[in-house]
Amino acid sequence: MLQVPFIRENKDLVITRLAKRNIDATQMINDVISFDEERRRIQTELDNTLAESNALSKEIGNLYKSGEAQKANILKEKTSQLKETSKELNDALNTKSDELNQLLYKIPNVPNEMVPNGTADTDNLEVFKEGAIPVLHEGALPHWELAKKYDIIDFELGNKIAGAGFPVYKGKGARLQRALIAYFLDKNTAAGYTEYQLPHLVNEASGFGTGQLPDKEGQMYHVTEDNLYLIPTAEVPGTNIFRDVVLNESELPVSITGYTPCFRREAGSYGAHVRGLNRLHQFDKVEILRVEHPTKSYEALDGMVAHVKTILQELKLPYRILRLCGGDLGFTSALTYDFEVFSTAQDRWLEISSVSNFETFQANRLKLRFKNSDGKNELAHTLNGSSLALPRVLAGILENYQTEAGIVIPEVLQAYTGFKIID
RNA sequence: GGAGAAAUGGCAGAGUGGUCGAAUGCGGCAGUCUUGAAAACUGUUGAGGGUCACACCUCCGGGGGUUCGAAUCCCUCUUUCUCCGCCA
Numbered sequence: 082m083l084q085v086p087f088i089r090e091n092k093d094l095v096i097t098r099l100a101k102r103n104i105d106a107t108q109m110i111n112d113v114i115s116f117d118e119e120r121r122r123i124q125t126e127l128d129n130t131l132a133e134s135n136a137l138s139k140e141i142g143n144l145y146k147s148g149e150a151q152k153a154n155i156l157k158e159k160t161s162q163l164k165e166t167s168k169e170l171n172d173a174l175n176t177k178s179d180e181l182n183q184l185l186y187k188i189p190n191v192p193n194e195m196v197p198n199g200t201a202d203t204d205n206l207e208v209f210k211e212g213a214i215p216v217l218h219e220g221a222l223p224h225w226e227l228a229k230k231y232d233i234i235d236f237e238l239g240n241k242i243a244g245a246g247f248p249v250y251k252g253k254g255a256r257l258q259r260a261l262i263a264y265f266l267d268k269n270t271a272a273g274y275t276e277y278q279l280p281h282l283v284n285e286a287s288g289f290g291t292g293q294l295p296d297k298e299g300q301m302y303h304v305t306e307d308n309l310y311l312i313p314t315a316e317v318p319g320t321n322i323f324r325d326v327v328l329n330e331s332e333l334p335v336s337i338t339g340y341t342p343c344f345r346r347e348a349g350s351y352g353a354h355v356r357g358l359n360r361l362h363q364f365d366k367v368e369i370l371r372v373e374h375p376t377k378s379y380e381a382l383d384g385m386v387a388h389v390k391t392i393l394q395e396l397k398l399p400y401r402i403l404r405l406c407g408g409d410l411g412f413t414s415a416l417t418y419d420f421e422v423f424s425t426a427q428d429r430w431l432e433i434s435s436v437s438n439f440e441t442f443q444a445n446r447l448k449l450r451f452k453n454s455d456g457k458n459e460l461a462h463t464l465n466g467s468s469l470a471l472p473r474v475l476a477g478i479l480e481n482y483q484t485e486a487g488i489v490i491p492e493v494l495q496a497y498t499g500f501k502i503i504d
Numbered sequence: 505g506g507a508g509a510a511a512u513g514g515c516a517g518a519g520u521g522g523u524c525g526a527a528u529g530c531g532g533c534a535g536u537c538u539u540g541a542a543a544a545c546u547g548u549u550g551a552g553g554g555u556c557a558c559a560c561c562u563c564c565g566g567g568g569g570u571u572c573g574a575a576u577c578c579c580u581c582u583u584u585c586u587c588c589g590c591c592a
Binding site: 121125127128129130131132134135137138140141142143145146156157159160161164327329452456458 | 523532549551553554555559562
């Protein structure tokens, strides 16, 4: 959620930057400013009324003390009048504040000036590419065929137990999953991230804190009996660690990592592009998350990108990095880099990581602040990224490492899997 | 699930109708002393709104009520703790 004083002071900039998302925010921004003015006007009026009645109450107390009950009773009548007025003003204030907030929830984050213009994923800017695309043998298969051939993932069994999009990993497939999780966590902790195990269900306040609620509840599984949501990403419980927290400046930056399953309803997404592991209702992901000083968040973003790079280099997978254009940028993000691994057998790029700087957008909702050098509470910046999402990394490994003899396990993973080939 | 107790500032903890945004201790910050540090001493130190700055307003778990006036009384919800039950 954007900060109203920021909007007030940077109206034109906000409108221009939001235009990168291909929206004309002029009306919304003007409304924010006028709603806020109105809100402050009512607030002032209410404050004055309350001040008056506070003063009268004090006076009444003094009159009783000095035994002048009659005078006190006269004043009492006055206060009942003020009470009514303040009740009315208070209702008006609440209405106006709600109106303002409802509007603010609808306004996405202001894109960084580096965000390229564009309307779709085809407009994303490729900023880096590395890794040779392997030449596969005759008859190379997409990963869903390989999964069947080597009996390591059973999509139909998952369908029987839960439904489409809930695969069952078996044997070496299950072990490879576990190996990847352990490997990612080890890489992240070696880079200074503290490992956390987080709840897989969150309450409403947490969903709200990271921006899934309101409006996007349809994307999450909802346990109505207890009003809990299955997490769509570790970002939700991870970032909400810091809800209503004031950190000391010396505690920054905070770097945490965690493995969680992720649950996404992904309503209405069907077709060839969602085959196999490409899109699932339940998948595993290792997330990295940072809370940063506002002056250092972009440096941190670069650091996170560099970190994810090292993992892909070690896995020896062909990948590229995209800077997302305004049309593809997430609601809460100011700048996002996507990592994509090349799926040779499908001949297409698969998104495996998304690393974003949210600046103060999440922190404002979360009330995540730090005490700055002036001793004032200031909103911190939050960032997060996948390091990494499992299914498409797995797809990339299966497809790019396939040989006629079987699927070779990348060298760095062999210590974790305990085997060198799936055959 | 049953019974009881509790929820106050970064933490601990006092405060049962007005002078309480709130004692005290710890912690934090600044200073004195010191070559430096520690100790000691002195001062300072909750948040949000509002204002050029003051004034002023709101907040003692959440919501509602009683009262001229509520941290304090009443109702309700939530959470935590203790005991019992169940249990990986």
